[in-house]
Amino acid sequence: MARDNQIDTDPLIRMEGINKRFPGVLANDSVDFSVQEGEIHALVGENGAGKTTLMKVLYGIYSKDEGQIYFDDKPLEIKDPKAANELGIGMVHQHFMLVPPLSVADNITLGREIAKYGVLDREEAKERILELSSDIGFEIDPEARVEDLSVGVRQRIEILKVLFREAEVLILDEPTAVLTPQEVESLYEILNNLQEQGKTIIFITHKLNEVMDLADRVTVMREGKDVGTKEVQETSKNELANMMVGREVLLRVEKEEAEKGEELIRAENLTLKNDEGANIVDDISFSIREGEVFGIAGVQGNGQTELIEALTGINEFSSGTVEVQNSDLTNADGQVIREEGIGHIPEDRLDRGMITDFTVTENFVLGYHTFERYSSRIFMKLRDMDEHAKKAVEEFDIKTPSTKTLAESLSGGNQQKLIVARELSQQPKLLIAAQPTRGIDVGAIEFVHERLMKERARGKGLLLVSSELDEIISLSDRIAVIYEGEFIGMFDANETSKEELGVYMTGSERQDKEEVRRKALDKVSPRE
Amino acid sequence: MNSESRRDLLFNVLMNGVAPLVAILIAFAIGGIVITSLGTNPFAFFSRMLSLNFGSMRGISQMIYRATPYFFTAMALSFAFKAGLFNIGAEGQMFVGGLALAWVGFTFTWLPFPILFILCLVAGFLGGALWGAIPGYLKVKRGAHEVITTIMMNFIAIALVQYIVQNHFMNPDWGIPHTPTVAEGAYAPSLGKIIPWFPAGTRANIMFLVAIILAGLTLVLLQRTKLGYEIRATGLNPNSAEYAGINISSRTVMTMAISGGFAGMATANFILGPGSHYFLKSEYGGIGFSGIAVGLLGRNNPLGIILAAILFGFLENGALGVQLYFPNVPRQIVEIMQAIILIVLVIVLEIARKFLKRLQKRG
Structure with a gap:
């Protein structure tokens, strides 16, 4: 990645002493922020630190209470997003603003339609879009309907929408929050290509890996204030984490040796078919003992959600058995499962968990x-x-x-x-946790991890599903990789790496089926 | 008080207090313009209305008599709304429940008061509940949207009730189709017998008190019981309710049944209260539909609904009396005003919501 030396020149955008008050909160407290032309600038901070507020002020969605914005050293007011667009500033929101039944091209040109004699010129629009997308290195079908496309592709459409409006500065609000690891990779590529074309990119995130991988400079915010701006090359994840939280943060989880006890749950030959008869969960077996964390790694959408929801009584398996300390809980009622002492942290916080x-x-x-x-x-x-x-x-x-x-x-x-x-609080003997730290900030992640490890030390069992490989590896004892509904690899957490799991997650390698089953069922345990 | 609860309070006052009041005021203003255009002084018109309703205890009790059935059909709308369902079928549920309660009243004639009276109410509730449960069941089993099915069920109910009354219960000598009269054990006592301030023999009856008690019970049900917790959870987020092990299908059917049950009791005011004591279909038409307006105006809150129902009673009772004094103003002016209240309310609520949103953005 080109780490250029434009840092010495005058900034393209300078925000000085920005104050933004909401009822009862000072969301931005005299924040200074500046961006160089052509750089990738990360804006990090915990949830509620004021990152998005600051960017919404820059994009004209919020009006600031105090402070001054300079563009190319000229002071100016950005009173609405239209004014921002005219300056060449575009924003890709966290929640996409697309019209699902319309085509890609129609979505991109919406509000800036290309017309000839008052009639839409779809051919011209198509060409312009193909050109734009190949410029930044991906292919897209302008005639596809947005509702048929994946989240990753939708995000590209949002980016194209901004480029179509001739933006030179792109603001991306937590662009990777909704993406799979592969999609994140290709987003990186797109952003790097954009940088090569001379575009300026500001992205909001709270994932420090992304900052280290992608950004030239990083500005940290905490409780509405800017805590400082660093050259990425001259800082470290630890330093940034400490700046974000304002105290020392443990990025690695302290995992003590826990005494493994009795078998808590034994699941055998679990299969779940969807309405079309396809196996969403395909012949999965595993067991978990007291004091043990069983991790399931996999790209989202490979059957993890269905597996967990059937284990916790929301869904039903088509076949297979689930035994919890010798009582049969196969397809039991959710209430019964809770009474048996199985807790569930669902992956969708807002649409399941609360x-x-x-x-x-x-x-x-x-x-x-x-x-x-x-x-x-x-x-x-x-x-x-x-x-x-x-x-x-x-x-x-x-x-x-x-x-x-x-x-x-x-x-x-x-x-x-x-x-x-x-x-x-319900003192479960087995906790099923899906994405327990998704979308939360460093401080809260640390807290959740600590609590989960405390439960393990107390002899509780944990079934952990996460798409964060760091999390899976640092918390788990044994790790299964799930691919297209099947366990295709079993690993000891101490003897595997992110890279190895990553290879299996894409399905390009797999272990012997019987071997996986034997290891997942922990057949070497003294009980056998 | 912190800023957040201050904002909640502002929200409550604006949405539940100011907005309905503004809607009512605008409706009166527009009604006034129409009345002026008919050559009548609107101030004289409305002050006559006011004195007809509030000028005497007789006026007040007439107003209450007219208001009572609206409470029940409005509660039908609002209760379902709490569970995220739109019950537009109060009209049909009211008819089925009404026929059921009349049938018990003229069939088990040997039963004394209050046993027969209570049984009649139960029958009304069950009749409406049955009619409400069907769309609930169709939604759960077949995914049929309850707005469509409840509207359709209205037409079925209207025709069915007419058919049953004409072919089974009606005496051909009566001229208009109605059921036999209910026995004395089913009579709802006049408020005049219960509360000393009310004139003896007023048609306002105990059903008004039943309405108030029901409003209280509903609040307790929703806020304090396990069933209420599950009904609200299902309404607010069915996915999370499912996660919590709540049987959302059964809760949906149950909610629709309770909702229909409220509507089923609406006509008790007429059938059991002082008056003709029989089920006369043509007398109740529209009360179910107006209940939608009353429920919205009452902001789906049981206490708000009582106030909104009284306003509708005020207008209706006033319209009947004021005709004698201003014969050139048709009494349909009141229906126009009821409609305007609803339309303006929807607009005002939207404006208030936008205003609050902007307030939030500004900080």
Whole structure:
């Protein structure tokens, strides 16, 4: 990657003393921020640090309360996104703004249609789009409908949309949050190509790996203030993490030797067919013992979600058996599974794990609301619920004005802590956790990891699904790689690497099927 | 008070207090313009309406009598709404429930008060519940959208009830089709017998108190019971409810049944209350549909709905009386105003929402 020396020249954009107040929060507190022409600049910070706010001020979505923006050294006001577009600033939002039933070309030209005599000139538009996309190194079918395309492709369309409007400065808000590892790779390539063409790129993230891989410079924000700007070459992940959190952060998880105990769960020959009869989960077997973390690594969409949801009673297996300490829990009811002491942190925080219009307390009992400690036959035990929730809020350091606050007003990290708190407070003997740290910031990740490891040390079992390989390797004892619904490799966490798992995750290598099954079932255990 | 709860309070006051009031005021203003164009002084018109309703205890009780059925059909809408469902079928549920309660009333005639009265209410509830549960079941089993099915079920109910009354219960000598009269044990006592301030023999009856009690019970059900927790969870986020092990199919059917049950009791006010004591279909037409407006105006809150129902009772009762004084103003002016309230309310709510959003953006 070209690390150019344009740093000495005058900045292209300079934001000085930006103040932005929301009710009760100073989202930006006299922030200074500047970008050089042609650089890739990362803007990092924990959730709620004010990164997105700052960029929305620059893009004209928010009006600043105080401060000055200079473009090419000229002071100016950016009063709305249209004004930003005219300056050549474009933004790719975290949530895509596309019209799914329309074609790629129509989406890109929307609002800037190419017309001849008042009639849409689709041929011309197609050509321009093909040209733009090949310039930055990917192919796209301008006639495809957006609703048929994957998230990764949709993001490219968003980028093309911005380029089509002749943007020279691209702001990307957490562009990798929704992508698979492969899609992240190709996004890197696209951004590098854009840089070579002389475009300036600002991207918001809280993943430090991305900063190190991609950026030339990085600005760290914390609690609405800018903590500093660094040359990426002259800094380290640890330094950045400490700047973000404001204290020392452990990026590696402390994993003590835990005493492995009795077998907790034994699942054999699990298969789940979809409506078309295809095997989404294909003949999976495994067992987990007390004090053991069983990790499942895999690219999203290879059957992990279905496996977990069938294990926890949301979905049903077509065949196979699940035994938890000798009681048969195959396709059991969700309530029964919880009563047996199996907790579940679902991968989709907002659309599974909680009800955002419920209060913190109401969310704290979600799934456990039928338990005797929270309800009698008819009535909820509101006082007991609230008492337990208050205790958990304190113990898990959940930042909320009160337990009566609606969960929607909590930050993403605190929402996740609330779910973790709920599941761990029930003292499960086995916890099934999917993407337990997705989309939360470094401080919260560290916290969740610590808590999970504490459970392991206490002899609890953990089934962990994650697409973060670092997480899988550092937390797990044994790791299975899932590919197209099948376990195709089994690894000891101490003896494998990200690279090795990555190869298996793409399905380009696989181990002997019987061998995988034997290792997954832990047949070397003394019980056998 | 922190800023967040201050914003919540502002939100509540604007959306649930200011917006409905503004909608009502605008509706009166437009109604006033129409009345002026008919050559009548709107101030004289509305002040006559006011005195007809509030000028005497008789006026107040007439107003309450007219308001009572709206409460029930509005609750049908709002209860379903709490569970994320749109029950547009209160009209049909009201008819089925009404016929059911009348049937119990004129069939088990030997039963004394209050046993027969209570049984009639239960029958009304069950009739409406059955009619509401069917669209719930269709939604769960077949994915049929409840807005479509409840609307269709209205037409079926109207025809079915007409058919049953004409072919099974009607005496050909009566001229208009209605059922036999209910027994005395089913009579809902007039408020005049219960509360000393009400004039003896007023048609306002105990169903108004039943409505208030029901509003309270509904609040308790939703906020304090396990069933209410599950109903709200299902309505707010079915995916998360499913995760929580809640049987969302059964909760959906149950919600629609309870919702239909509320509507099923709406006509008890007429059939069991002082008056003709029989089921006369033509007397109740539209109360189910107006319930939608009352529910929205009451912002889906049981206490708000009581106030909104009283406003509708005010307009309706006023329209009947004011005709004597201003014969050139057709009484349909009230229906126009009811419609305007609803339209303006939707607009005002949207404006308030935008305003709050901008406030949030500005900070």
